[in-house]
Amino acid sequence: MLHQIRYRLRALFRPASLDRELEQEMQHHAETHGGKFPLRDATAEACRDARGVGALETLGRDLRWSWRSLLHTPAFTIPALLTLALGAGAAVAIFSVAYAILIQPLAYPNPNSLVLLRERIALVDSDPIPVSAPDIPLLRQYGPAFDRVGAYTGDEVDLKATGAAIRLQAGLITADLFPLLGENPARGRGFTADDEKPGHNVVLLSDALWRGQFAADPAVVGRIVQIAGADYTIAGVMPRGFEFPPRGLARSGRPAALWMPLQLTAAQLADVGDNFDYTVLARLRPGARLAQAQAQMASAGVIVQHMWETRLGKVPGLRLEVLADSLRTVVLAGSGTSILRLLIGAAGLLLLLSCANTANLFLVRATTRRREWALRAALGAGKRRVVRQALTEAFVLALGAAALGAVFASACLRLLASAAPPTLPQVQAMRLNPASLLFAFALALAVGPLCGVLAARAAASGDLNQSLRQGAPTLAGNRAGKANWQRALVIAQVALAFVLVCGAGLLVQSLRAALDGGAGVITQGRLTATIALPDRNYNTGRKIAAFYIRFAADLARVPGVHQVGAATDLPTLTNWDHVFSVEGQPQPPGAKLPGSAHALVLGDYFGALGVPLLQGRFFTPLDQQGRAHVLLVSASLATRFWPGQSAVGHHLKWGPPDSSDPWLTIVGVVGDVKSSALDQAPGMATYEPYGQICAVEKPSGICRTLHLAVHADAGAPAQALRQAVAAQDPTVPVTQVRSLDAVLTASVAPRRFNTMLIAFFGIAALLLSAIGLYGVLAFVVAGARREIAVRLALGARPGGILAHHLNRGLRWAAAGLALGVAAAWMLSGIIASLLYNVTARDLETWAAAAGLLLTIALAASFVPALRASRTAPNTVLRGDS
Numbered sequence: 084m085l086h087q088i089r090y091r092l093r094a095l096f097r098p099a100s101l102d103r104e105l106e107q108e109m110q111h112h113a114e115t116h117g118g119k120f121p122l123r124d125a126t127a128e129a130c131r132d133a134r135g136v137g138a139l140e141t142l143g144r145d146l147r148w149s150w151r152s153l154l155h156t157p158a159f160t161i162p163a164l165l166t167l168a169l170g171a172g173a174a175v176a177i178f179s180v181a182y183a184i185l186i187q188p189l190a191y192p193n194p195n196s197l198v199l200l201r202e203r204i205a206l207v208d209s210d211p212i213p214v215s216a217p218d219i220p221l222l223r224q225y226g227p228a229f230d231r232v233g234a235y236t237g238d239e240v241d242l243k244a245t246g247a248a249i250r251l252q253a254g255l256i257t258a259d260l261f262p263l264l265g266e267n268p269a270r271g272r273g274f275t276a277d278d279e280k281p282g283h284n285v286v287l288l289s290d291a292l293w294r295g296q297f298a299a300d301p302a303v304v305g306r307i308v309q310i311a312g313a314d315y316t317i318a319g320v321m322p323r324g325f326e327f328p329p330r331g332l333a334r335s336g337r338p339a340a341l342w343m344p345l346q347l348t349a350a351q352l353a354d355v356g357d358n359f360d361y362t363v364l365a366r367l368r369p370g371a372r373l374a375q376a377q378a379q380m381a382s383a384g385v386i387v388q389h390m391w392e393t394r395l396g397k398v399p400g401l402r403l404e405v406l407a408d409s410l411r412t413v414v415l416a417g418s419g420t421s422i423l424r425l426l427i428g429a430a431g432l433l434l435l436l437s438c439a440n441t442a443n444l445f446l447v448r449a450t451t452r453r454r455e456w457a458l459r460a461a462l463g464a465g466k467r468r469v470v471r472q473a474l475t476e477a478f479v480l481a482l483g484a485a486a487l488g489a490v491f492a493s494a495c496l497r498l499l500a501s502a503a504p505p506t507l508p509q510v511q512a513m514r515l516n517p518a519s520l521l522f523a524f525a526l527a528l529a530v531g532p533l534c535g536v537l538a539a540r541a542a543a544s545g546d547l548n549q550s551l552r553q554g555a556p557t558l559a560g561n562r563a564g565k566a567n568w569q570r571a572l573v574i575a576q577v578a579l580a581f582v583l584v585c586g587a588g589l590l591v592q593s594l595r596a597a598l599d600g601g602a603g604v605i606t607q608g609r610l611t612a613t614i615a616l617p618d619r620n621y622n623t624g625r626k627i628a629a630f631y632i633r634f635a636a637d638l639a640r641v642p643g644v645h646q647v648g649a650a651t652d653l654p655t656l657t658n659w660d661h662v663f664s665v666e667g668q669p670q671p672p673g674a675k676l677p678g679s680a681h682a683l684v685l686g687d688y689f690g691a692l693g694v695p696l697l698q699g700r701f702f703t704p705l706d707q708q709g710r711a712h713v714l715l716v717s718a719s720l721a722t723r724f725w726p727g728q729s730a731v732g733h734h735l736k737w738g739p740p741d742s743s744d745p746w747l748t749i750v751g752v753v754g755d756v757k758s759s760a761l762d763q764a765p766g767m768a769t770y771e772p773y774g775q776i777c778a779v780e781k782p783s784g785i786c787r788t789l790h791l792a793v794h795a796d797a798g799a800p801a802q803a804l805r806q807a808v809a810a811q812d813p814t815v816p817v818t819q820v821r822s823l824d825a826v827l828t829a830s831v832a833p834r835r836f837n838t839m840l841i842a843f844f845g846i847a848a849l850l851l852s853a854i855g856l857y858g859v860l861a862f863v864v865a866g867a868r869r870e871i872a873v874r875l876a877l878g879a880r881p882g883g884i885l886a887h888h889l890n891r892g893l894r895w896a897a898a899g900l901a902l903g904v905a906a907a908w909m910l911s912g913i914i915a916s917l918l919y920n921v922t923a924r925d926l927e928t929w930a931a932a933a934g935l936l937l938t939i940a941l942a943a944s945f946v947p948a949l950r951a952s953r954t955a956p957n958t959v960l961r962g963d964s
Contacts, residue, residue, distance in 0.1 A: 162854070164480060164484050164487065166440045167488075171485050172491030173492075174431065175519055177427055179516070179519045180426070180496070182516070184508060189329060190325075190509075194410070195411070196367040197366055198410060199332075199413045200364070202215070202384075202387075202403060202406070206400050207676055208675070213363075214363045215356060215357060215358060216347055216360070217353065217390070218387050219363060222363060226380065228372075230368045231262065233260030233363070234260065235327075236255050236361050238253045241615050242296070242308060243308065243816070244306075247816060248818075250819060251339075251341060252337050252339050254342045255342075256342050257344075261274070263365070263366050266321065266322065269321060269322040270304055271287075271318050279344050279347070284310075284313055284314060286308070286310060287318055287320070288321070288341050289339065290325065292340045293320045303320065310341075313619055315343070326338035326511065328362070331507070365407075380407040387403055388403040391403065396741070398739050414508050415508065422837045425841070426841070430844070432579045432848070433844050433847055434526075436576055436855075438530055439579075442534045443573070485527035500513050500514075572859070573852075573855055576855045576899065577900060577903060577936060583844050583848040584849060585903075585928065587844065588928040589921055592918075592928055593762070593917070593918045596762075597831050598828065602654045603694060603754050603756040603765060608794055608797060609691065609693070612790075612801070612804055612818070612820040613817070613819045614789050616630060620814070623782070624774075625778055627787060630811055630812065634811050635648075637807040638803065641807070647686055648685060650688050651682050652682040653790045653823075654823075655827055657682060657758035659681045661737050663677060663679065663737050664740040664742075666736075668724060683773040684772065687701075689753055694753050695753065696753055697718055698729050699750050699752060706775060707775060707778055708774060708775055712746070712775060714769055715750065716730060716768070718752055718754055719768075720769065733749050734748055734749070757830075804817060849935070856895065856940055859895075860943070860947035860948070881952035885952040887948075893937065893940060896936065896941075896944075897937075
């Protein structure tokens with residue numbers, strides 16, 4: 084047995100040595116019999132067949148011949164290779180993205196046991212929300228299914244290490260959070276329980292921050308840096324590639340650049356039923372199941388609600404739930420899986436287009452190879468052998484296209500990762516991996532026969548001997564059947580292209596509608612910036628207000644500056660919501676309380692943004708602590724609760740009607756401003772004077788971060804803004820200086836990303852359909868040269884020949900458009916959820932897509948038609964005689 088295996092391997096990889104031994108043996112046999120050896124060649128061939136590797140040798144010869152054939156026909160190979168590589172590359176890239184997001188586990192050890200804990204209060208919001216600080220100890224206590232429980236919240240801080248301070252995303256975490264995730268610092272140490280006590284100012288750096296701001300200094304541990312004006316000691320550096328919170332979970336969409344201990348004060352732990360700012364993670368104990376943890380958290384929810392009622396009193400209709408969900412499930416829920424499915428479909432359509440084009444190129448090439456196949460048949464090759472060779476050649480081309488497509492996909496993935504919106508999870512996993520390469524090889528196995536089957540059919544059809552006798556360059560009697568195949572492929576290409584172009588057009592229209600719809604503000608000449616006042620120097624509300632008043636006065640004196648204002652949030656960046664009750668309008672029992680986006684404003688904020696006053700008045704400097712509590716509301720809120728009348732003078736309060744909060748008097752109504760993104764409808768909004776909330780002895784952290792809004796002439800300097808701040812306090816950093824238009828545009832980054840991807844597929848589909856139509860018409864014209872020459876010799880006009888072939892191309896395109904319209908109509912529901920202010924069956928967009936495809940079809944048809952009209956009858960007929 085072993086001898087047979089060794090013999091077959093030698094026959095496969097060293098056939099020349101066996102051939103020499105066979106020749107020597109046969110020579111010896113002939114000499115023994117007097118120099119005679121009947122049927123010597125037949126005997127030698129039988130001996131070679133007995134080696135048992137004939138099929139592999141034949142396959143090897145076919146592969147080598149296919150490789151040489153493709154190399155000697157670059158006019159066919161290059162277009163076919165690039166066309167198929169485009170489709171394969173797009174498919175591999177989208178597969179890699181889908182694999183990273185939908186299949187690849189989160190980048191933490193044993194990620195399937197990670198659980199996210201959230202609360203849900205149906206009276207306030209039907210969606211889950213983060214956890215209130217006083218509830219965290221109870222969740223730890225009543226979760227025996229968990230091995231560890233940790234919490235974090237996000238913040239933005241100013242880090243000053245060398246040079247000017249920079250604004251960074253920070254994570255405030257409990258000491259057990261990173262051990263819970265199974266991650267330890269690559270340098271230094273992690274946090275301990277003592278670090279959660281006030282006064283322990285330590286910080287952990289991300290690897291990217293360590294390399295970027297500290298030049299990968301190996302002695303960085305123990306170094307002192309300033310964060311928000313206070314001294315912090317660098318305790319360690321996290322490993323390269325570590326991200327937390329994971330994209331898709333963080334509110335800002337960006338992982339933290341550094342982490343500090345979460346130091347909850349006694350006041351925060353006593354603030355029951357408020358400030359739901361903390362995300363809680365847990366890890367299941369070995370052997371514990373998620374269902375077990377969910378049951379335990381349901382019981383914990385009852386205990387937390389009882390604690391609330393003990394301290395706050397019973398609220399009618401209030402029911403608190405604690406939810407336990409797989410962390411991966413929650414992260415992927417907001418990842419835009421609907422657009423991902425759409426991209427997978429678009430990549431599939433583009434791959435089909437590429438296959439159809441390549442099949443057409445094979446059919447065209449089959450015409451020129453008819454005589455070659457006839458010669459091979461005359462030399463003894465059967466039709467099965469010819470078909471096998473055609474399929475092998477298609478497979479070799481598909482394999483090369485898959486390899487080239489993988490290179491193209493790798494470049495695309497790098498571009499996608501750099502352009503991806505910050506909320507897209509698993510961006511770091513979007514790269515070529517073994518699964519992607521296996522997918523590319525599987526594509527080659529599937530696409531090769533698909534592209535070569537028509538050429539193989541052409542090779543096996545018709546009378547090859549007749550072709551040899553005629554020396555015909557065409558398919559003789561089978562030309563009509565082949566033309567039908569090619570016509571069907573062209574129609575299918577145009578239909579698929581219309582679906583992709585129409586989808587891209589709808590997304591482009593949606594993006595334009597979002598950008599043109601505005602946010603309820605004026606963007607021209609508006610500049611924004613952020614200043615965060617350090618707690619050490621600005622620990623009272625009066626100091627903060629005094630800083631702003633002096634700064635605004637200095638900036639207002641700069642030539643070209645018209646209005647200056649500030650707020651705790653900017654349009655499309657609101658992250659503070661309030662639920663409220665309206666005086667005299669009680670909610671039905673159990674009904675959800677209304678909510679609004681909320682902000683504290685300073686100075687001429689509304690004037691700086693161009694927000695109109697519709698009723699009443701703006702805030703004045705007299706609206707301070709000790710005065711009557713006043714409020715501005717948006718037009719949508721006023722219309723909902725006081726339709727047809729003025730909202731001025733009415734009252735509302737935060738929380739349920741029996742809460743301890745004071746009633747606020749509405750003194751004005753302003754225009755609606757979008758609070759989340761340009762592609763979202765404006766919701767209800769409320770505004771309070773900064774002085775009434777923050778001018779207290781110990782203001783909350785939100786009072787120390789101000790977002791500036793400045794109305795100035797074009798070219799009014801951002802430098803003047805920095806100088807005005809520096810004149811008051813040079814230690815206060817000014818960050819995120821940008822135009823208001825840039826702020827608003829950033830809010831539709833996910834939509835722009837989706838539109839860019841679908842537009843790429845649409846443009847590629849247009850190019851492929853044009854190439855396909857051109858190739859088929861060029862084949863038809865080449866096959867009908869004699870017919871065209873005869874018609875011209877009998878008096879046909881070149882213009883008529885031109886019009887005839889143009890008309891043929893347009894008829895095929897029209898048939899494809901009709902099929903594409905039907906397909907787009909049936910598929911319109913898939914894209915409807917991704918559109919904004921545009922319907923999935925928008926006739927204007929569909930008409931534009933159809934007109935664009937017809938124009939390209941006309942252009943693609945013109946060159947072959949022109950070539951047909953310029954046929955020289957004498958030359959053609961003389962050459963065929």
